[in-house]
Amino acid sequence: MILQALCEYYHRKKDELPAFGFEEKGIPYTIVIDSNGRFINLEHNITIEDKKKIVKVARVPKTKGRSGGKSYETANILWDHYGYITTQPKLAKPDAEPTEKDILTAKRQYESFKSLVEILSHDIPNDSGVKAVSLFLNSLEEIENLKNHDDWQECIKKNGTNLAFKLAGKSYLVCQSPQVIEWVKNQPIPASDVKHGICLITGEQTSITRLHDNISGVAQKPAPLASINDKAYNSYGKDKGFNFPVSRESSFYYTTAINHLLRKNSATKFRIGATSYMCWSEKENVLESTFTSIFTDNPDNPEKGTREIKALFNSIHNGAYIDSDGQTQFYVLGLTPNSARVVVSYWKKGTVKEFAENIAKWFDDLLIVGQDHYGYPSLKKLLRHTALQFKDDNVPPNLAPSVVRAILTNTMLPDTFLQATLRRIKAELGKVDYYRACTIKACINRKNQIQKPNQRKLTMSLNKEEKRIGYSLGRLFAVLEKLQQDSHPGINATIGDRYYSSASCTPKSVFGTLMRLSKHHLKKLKEQSWKINTEKRIGEIFSQIPEFPSHLNLENQGLFAIGYYHQKQDFYTKKTKEGEEK
Numbered sequence: 001m002i003l004q005a006l007c008e009y010y011h012r013k014k015d016e017l018p019a020f021g022f023e024e025k026g027i028p029y030t031i032v033i034d035s036n037g038r039f040i041n042l043e044h045n046i047t048i049e050d051k052k053k054i055v056k057v058a059r060v061p062k063t064k065g066r067s068g069g070k071s072y073e074t075a076n077i078l079w080d081h082y083g084y085i086t087t088q089p090k091l092a093k094p095d096a097e098p099t100e101k102d103i104l105t106a107k108r109q110y111e112s113f114k115s116l117v118e119i120l121s122h123d124i125p126n127d128s129g130v131k132a133v134s135l136f137l138n139s140l141e142e143i144e145n146l147k148n149h150d151d152w153q154e155c156i157k158k159n160g161t162n163l164a165f166k167l168a169g170k171s172y173l174v175c176q177s178p179q180v181i182e183w184v185k186n187q188p189i190p191a192s193d194v195k196h197g198i199c200l201i202t203g204e205q206t207s208i209t210r211l212h213d214n215i216s217g218v219a220q221k222p223a224p225l226a227s228i229n230d231k232a233y234n235s236y237g238k239d240k241g242f243n244f245p246v247s248r249e250s251s252f253y254y255t256t257a258i259n260h261l262l263r264k265n266s267a268t269k270f271r272i273g274a275t276s277y278m279c280w281s282e283k284e285n286v287l288e289s290t291f292t293s294i295f296t297d298n299p300d301n302p303e304k305g306t307r308e309i310k311a312l313f314n315s316i317h318n319g320a321y322i323d324s325d326g327q328t329q330f331y332v333l334g335l336t337p338n339s340a341r342v343v344v345s346y347w348k349k350g351t352v353k354e355f356a357e358n359i360a361k362w363f364d365d366l367l368i369v370g371q372d373h374y375g376y377p378s379l380k381k382l383l384r385h386t387a388l389q390f391k392d393d394n395v396p397p398n399l400a401p402s403v404v405r406a407i408l409t410n411t412m413l414p415d416t417f418l419q420a421t422l423r424r425i426k427a428e429l430g431k432v433d434y435y436r437a438c439t440i441k442a443c444i445n446r447k448n449q450i451q452k453p454n455q456r457k458l459t460m461s462l463n464k465e466e467k468r469i470g471y472s473l474g475r476l477f478a479v480l481e482k483l484q485q486d487s488h489p490g491i492n493a494t495i496g497d498r499y500y501s502s503a504s505c506t507p508k509s510v511f512g513t514l515m516r517l518s519k520h521h522l523k524k525l526k527e528q529s530w531k532i533n534t535e536k537r538i539g540e541i542f543s544q545i546p547e548f549p550s551h552l553n554l555e556n557q558g559l560f561a562i563g564y565y566h567q568k569q570d571f572y573t574k575k576t577k578e579g580e581e582k
Contacts, residue, residue: 002347003201003246005331006254009261009280017260018059020252021184024263025063026055027079027164027173029155031146034168035128037135039145042152043166060164060175061184062213072105075113077120077184078133078175079164082156084113086143090159113137124183129174133165189248199247201254208245213255217262217269218276219337225255227341258335270296272380272400273392275334275345282329287312287352291332294359295379295404312359326353332408334401346401348408358410365442369461369569370434377435379403385435386420388427396420412450415554418443422504422557430500430564437565440558447555458559461573462566464540470556472544473511474563477503479537480514480521482571486534487524504560508548 010017018024032041045056061077075084082088087110089102098106114137120127121134136142146152155161165174174180189207197208214222226244235243246254261268261278269278270292277295281288290312332355334346363376380392383403387394402414421439425432441458448455458466466472481496495503495514502510518538525531552560 001349002333002344003250003254005280005329005349006257006333007201007250008282010253010257012283013257013260017256019181019185020249021062021187022059022181023062023256023259024057025060025079025162027058027060027162028055028158029151029161029163030166030173031085031136031163032166032168033132033136033142035132037132037137037139037142039136039142039149040168042146042149042155044151044154058164058173058176060173061180072108073112075109075116077116078130078180079162079173080109080113081160081162083160084109085137085163086110086146088147088156091156110137120180120183124179127177127179129165129167129170129177130180132167133174136165194248195242197242197245199250200245201250202247204247206247206249208242209248209251210242212246212251215255215258215262215335215342217259218335218342223337223341225258225335225342225344229340258333267292270380272296272383272404273395273397275336275401277332277334277346277404279330279332281331281352285328285330285352287330287355291355293378294362294407297378297380326351326356328352330355334404346405348405355408358408361410362407362442365445366438367460368434368437368441369566369573370437371460374434377438379407382435382439385433385439386417386424388424406446412446413443415443418554418558422554422561425561426501426504429498430496432561432565432568437562440561444555444558444562458562462570466563467544468556468559469545469549470552470559471563472541473503473507473548473552473556474560474565475567476511476538476541476545477514477560478564478567478571479534479541480518482568483518483521483525483534483538486530487521500564504552504557504564506551508550511548 028044028046030043030045031039032043033039045058047054047056060079064074064076066072066074083090083106087106089098089106091098091102114134117130117134117137120130124130155163166172167174189209194207194209196205198204199206199208212224212226214224216222226246228243257280258278260266261280262276263269266278267289268280268291269276271277272295277292279288279291293312328351330350330352332346332348333344336343336345366377379400383395383400384390384392386396386399396416399414399416399420403417405411406413418440421436421443425436445457448457456466458471462475463471477496477500481494484494485491495517499510499514503514522531522534525534
């Protein structure tokens with residue numbers, strides 16, 4: 001099902017994706033020649049964005065795998081690094097002297113590249129671009145002219161800089177001509193790499209490839225989705241990719257689709273932890289381009305992510321997705337790196353309506369006072385607030401995938417999400433900020449929705465009717481802290497800094513002391529109206545607490561944090577009722 005959906009995506013986007021046998025590759029420099037093979041110019045395809053060098057991507061014939069002592073025998077079609085094109089050996093430093101081995105290797109690479117071009121010239125003699133490249137490679141003078149270009153030293157600074165050819169006056173590379181594309185498409189597979197069988201994706205009797213194409217953007221190095229390199233996994237006399245029969249064309253289609261979805265700056269991908277997620281739909285859909293904003297953010301433009309989430313939230317609640325494309329199929333795929341291949345760690349298929357409804361429920365669970373100021377938080381931002389120093393690398397590795405799964409299926413969030421958030425609050429001396437409050441509220445409401453469906457949900461702002469012990473204790477702690485601050489203006493450390501952890505876990509051991517201190521703080525209040533209002537507020541909350549419990553469980557610790565946050569936010573909310581303080 002996964003591979004079939006990816007192949008369908010390729011055919012939907014075929015006008016935007018590389019043709020069969022091609023891939024998108026960064027080509028930093030282009031050698032411009034005329035029809036007689038004479039060198040004209042060395043064009044660079046590098047732009048500067050935010051002080052970073054960005055290499056433009058071009059569609060070129062797929063990279064051929066090469067390794068071992070005779071890797072020089074394998075050349076790419078009409079593009080490769082400078083060793084294959086000019087006999088230029090790789091250098092450790094630009095001004096270093098190459099070793100004899102490096103010089104010999106570069107000469108062998110050049111001969112392999114030239115031999116491949118000669119084969120092309122023989123097979124497609126009418127292609128003027130291929131003919132010009134052949135003339136260039138056979139002219140040492142023109143190669144020397146290339147090396148004398150002003151940008152050549154910059155070109156060879158980086159080992160293995162890729163080069164491609166272009167005819168002067170043409171808008172496309174030589175390797176992109178219609179005749180070359182057709183030639184690449186019709187190239188036979190070595191007999192050892194193909195067998196006949198039924199393709200799992202198309203169901204047709206066809207040639208089955210032994211090795212699946214590689215996927216980039218998941219592991220450090222490109223790796224296949226399916227591979228077997230141990231005899232222990234062979235079955236019914238089949239080895240390698242023959243255990244999961246897929247045709248050469250289907251292998252190309254699904255890997256090209258994945259590589260496109262995972263491309264740099266793609267609007268259809270997001271990465272959390274070690275897992276790379278991608279999304280796509282059966283047909284063009286607005287959700288496809290805005291879906292990832294729920295989970296990740298743009299550090300270069302944080303406002304953009306906030307705007308996208310707000311637009312997505314409004315569109316869902318207005319019914320824009322459900323009315324127009326509700327029954328369109330939508331897919332989410334998560335891939336994780338392994339030692340030798342890429343692993344499917346998450347897969348969900350559903351309609352746009354189902355995904356939209358689950359996203360809307362997630363937004364509703366997150367709503368809490370402060371949203372007007374901070375906006376809708378992305379999941380990545382919420383996860384950072386569970387980690388030391390707010391670093392993505394410090395987020396527990398198994399937390400993110402389970403949270404993503406819970407969001408997309410509208411199920412209970414993992415207890416570890418709540419635990420990690422409460423742990424950071426205690427470590428940071430009671431810092432219950434907006435993002436942590438969002439997380440705690442969502443965790444508690446979702447858990448009660450399944451385990452205690454009759455339990456009233458936590459509200460967006462202060463709820464004086466909420467009588468659960470954790471919530472009331474959190475409110476009381478916030479009132480006592482405010483009393484201390486009012487009675488001692490400019491105080492350096494409050495009871496929140498000193499007692500939050502104990503008060504939220506073992507209230508009985510702390511609140512007796514805090515209540516005694518409150519009497520002294522009340523005496524120091526300058527305004528009589530402040531004293532009356534504070535006493536009234538303390539008495540109102542205290543009436544909901546039959547006794548201070550010796551211990552609070554995980555849920556009540558979360559309720560303590562929400563009560564504390566709600567009450568503190570309420571202090572800074574303008575009151576409209578007559579007689580109440582602002």
